[in-house]
Amino acid sequence: MNNDSMKIPQATAKRLPLYYRFLKNLHSSGKQRVSSAELSEAVKVDSATIRRDFSYFGALGKKGYGYNVNYLLSFFRKTLDQDELTKVALIGVGNLGTAFLNYNFLKNNNTKIEMGFDVESSKVGTKIGDVPIYHMDDLERVIEEDDVQVAILTVPVSAAQSITDRLVKVNVKGILNFTPARLTVPSTIRVHHIDLAVELQSLVYFLKHYSEVEEVE
Ligand code: ATP
Incomplete structure (x- = not known):
C-alpha cells in the first residue's frame, strides 16, 4: 500500500479488498454510481460503516446520488495495486x-x-x-x-x-x-x-x- 493509506484505520483497510472487488464488477457492468445501501447489501457491511470507511478516502457520497464508481475505483487501484507482484x-x-x-x-x-x-x-x-x-x-x-x-x-x-x-x-x-x-x-x-x-x-x-x-x- 502507498503512504497515503497509512492514515486509514486497520479495520477499514481490511475491508478495502472487499469493496474493490465489488466496484470492479460494477464498473465492468457499466454502472457509474452506487449508493451506500446497494454497497451494503452486496458486501454485507452496514451502510454506516461504509460511509465512515469511505470518508477516509475523501469519498463523500451525495444524498440521492451515491458514490462515483470511477472515483472510488481509481482510489482503490492506487491504494491496493502494487506495481510489483x-x-x-x-x-x-x-x-x-x-x-x-x-x-x-x-x-x-x-x-x-x-x-x-x-x-x-x-x-x-x-x-x-x-x-x-x-x-x-x-x-x-x-x-x-x-x-x-x-x-x-x-x-x-x-x-x-x-x-x-x-x-x-x-x-x-x-x-x-x-x-x-x-x-x-x-x-x-x-x-x-x-x-x-x-x-x-x-x-x-x-x-x-x-x-x-x-x-x-
Ligand atoms: P493438512 O493439515 O494441510 O490437511 P495433512 O493432514 O496432509 O495436511 P499435516 O501433518 O498437517 O498433513 O502436514 C502438513 C504438511 O506439512 C505435510 O505435507 C507435511 O509433510 C508438512 N510438514 C510437516 N513437518 C514439516 C516441517 N517441519 N517443515 C515443512 N513442512 C512440514
Whole structure:
C-alpha cells in the first residue's frame, strides 16, 4: 500500500479488498454510481460503516446520488495495486496447502504463491498448480534469492514456531498462519492468524446463542 493509506484505520483497510472487488464488477457492468445501501447489501457491511470507511478516502457520497464508481475505483487501484507482484511462499504442502496451490489467487489481486516447501521427499521436486516444491533445507537460500516477502504456514502446529523463527531471519515481512499455534515474532513482522477450527466453533456458538445477527467488528 502507498503512504497515503497509512492514515486509514486497520479495520477499514481490511475491508478495502472487499469493496474493490465489488466496484470492479460494477464498473465492468457499466454502472457509474452506487449508493451506500446497494454497497451494503452486496458486501454485507452496514451502510454506516461504509460511509465512515469511505470518508477516509475523501469519498463523500451525495444524498440521492451515491458514490462515483470511477472515483472510488481509481482510489482503490492506487491504494491496493502494487506495481510489483508480492511474492508468497507456502510452507507445508499437505491437504490445505495443496488446495491453496491449486487456487489461483492472481484472479483478484497482485499476490502469487511462487513456491512451496515441505520435508516429504515424495513432494519435493514436484510441481502443484505450476508451483515448484522445494525441500525445507533450501528455505533460506530460495527465499532470499527470490526476495519472498510473505509466507503462508500450513504445517503441523508443532513445526510452526521453529519455521517462523527461520522466516524472521530471512526478512519475511508477513505470515499468514493457518496453524493453531500462537506465534512469537518481532514487532516488525506482521502475523495474520486464521484458525479454521476456531472460526467454525465460533460460528456454531453464535448460531446457538444469538438468534439475531449483529454486526461484529
Ligand atoms: P493438512 O493439515 O494441510 O490437511 P495433512 O493432514 O496432509 O495436511 P499435516 O501433518 O498437517 O498433513 O502436514 C502438513 C504438511 O506439512 C505435510 O505435507 C507435511 O509433510 C508438512 N510438514 C510437516 N513437518 C514439516 C516441517 N517441519 N517443515 C515443512 N513442512 C512440514
